[in-house]
Amino acid sequence: MTNRVTVLGSLNVDTTLRLARMPQPGETLLTENKTSAAGGKGANQAVAAARSGAQTRFIGKVGNDEAGRFMVESLTDDQVDTSAIITDETVGTGSAFILLDEAGQNSILVYGGANQQVQAAEVAAVEDEIAQADFLITQFETPQAATLKAFTLAKQHGVTTILNPAPAATIDPAILKVTDLVVPNETESASLTGIPVTDVASMDANAKRFLEMGVKSLIITVGSKGAYYATPAGSGFVPAFKVKAVDTTAAGDTFIGALSSQLKPDLSNIETALTYAQRASSLTVQGLGAMPSIPTYAQVQAASQA
Template identity: 35%
Template sequence: MKKICVVGSLNMDLVVTVDRFPRPGETIIGREFTTYPGGKGGNQAVALGRLGADVLMVGKLGDDIFGEQYIKNLKENGVYVDGVRVEKGISSGIAVIEVDNTGENNIVIVAGANGRVDRAFIDENWPLMEERDIFLFQLEIPLDTVLYTVEKLKKAGKIIILDPAPARVLPDEILLNVDYITPNETEIEIITGMKIENDEDLHRACNWLISKGVKNVIAKVGKRGAYLATHDSFAHVPGFSVKAVDTTAAGDSFNAGFVFALAQGKGIIESIQFANAVGAISTTAKGAQSAMPTLEQVKAFMDEQMC
């Protein structure tokens, strides 16, 4: 199996449930408070670890209690943490989330140590990273760092997967170095500036990304599965029907499933099928990382679905 590296964000989610949101200046009593490890980088690394991948995390945490908790969580889920640094004098990345009794939420994100994942940090970890084969990125660390790292990795002959979230317009220099990009429909609209209303629109948007140098576009379309676009093809890979309970981090689970299968030497279509299964299973339980499946669960699910 090829070795994987996730370069990205590590957040602690602080979730408060309330009957209603407070008005400005008002203090109210909340119902429940919970902390969950999160951040797209951490989510994807944990999902890979739970599947049994050989995965290294590269990112930063703050010198607070959340940093200690997160490193412990990564280790418990089979993720190598030699590339994770605790940054002195700054908090870990956090998301403060209020959820009311209708399910609506308010979210405030503080980048914290994620904002200090810079070029120098990549250079410090380069000896570890050079030993890896497949690299998975998101966009919750500085864009300059993503650009610098993908260019350096491409020169070293590595495989690069980009989950372009949170979505933004991307410089051509990043797209030119990406082997696989995995946007959902909203993200591809933001990146390309094209409105997606049907499959023909999606195909045109995928072709735009291909024209920028991306080798393969894997467009996620929710419960319908995903589309694979290359220079000369556009194919639908159907999803799996499940009773969804919580779609949090389904996209992160999908990306982890795709990278895991790719690392095992599976073909692209087969890897997308596996990713669809991992993403679907992750929606059948509450939580993000806690709902991510093991390899045994995915195999059992696919065997049942394929009957």
């Protein structure tokens, strides 16, 4: 059965600047290369879900500019339903500037633009689209008031909610109470729970703290090591695939989108879905750019059999 995934999130045009190393404060460096591509955490997650076979919809905002038209076109090219993307006349489309060094590590500067203008009332207007989903995913590149409205509506319709609390932020506690699955990396998890992630025992402690805050299920992504999961049925750790990373941009977004395409709404196949998501993410980091490097279902299957 094909999963139906709706993403409420950000749409950014990413400009990547390649450097030998990161600049020091006050230092000027020459870049080795400059490229632009469609991106934004929300858009990346939606494309990852769609390329892995999910029927995907997007809720978000762009400016009335060339960048906005480019973002909508990019999602449409990947068969993402863009009918719930609104054009804002007051601000420009979101953008991100990515500094990428030779080791494949990145630093990212984000201009929120239209992403920051998504209103709770606009989310309420697409309740029917939310109701038809199996999963609703969001991140923190759009306002938390919109997230709370979307998740509240999703729960009323029995839709499984997935929160990617990135970038790390102070979170409205009400959001966690309507979150089924929270997917932070180790830094984001520690910032939300106050418990540093160092080993499995500390991950178990993070899961317990999230449960106290209202979230029954947790996945912590731990970069090249793998991913920890905890659900009411049990917990475990799924190791990552060892590859040479060229560009880690969108690795986490690919993971979440790919996961949502394979996961059952009751999370009963979480280990299988996690393994698939890890494989998809391992392919993303081997390519340059965010969206261009996100693999298809066929590419993930081929890599699994290689």
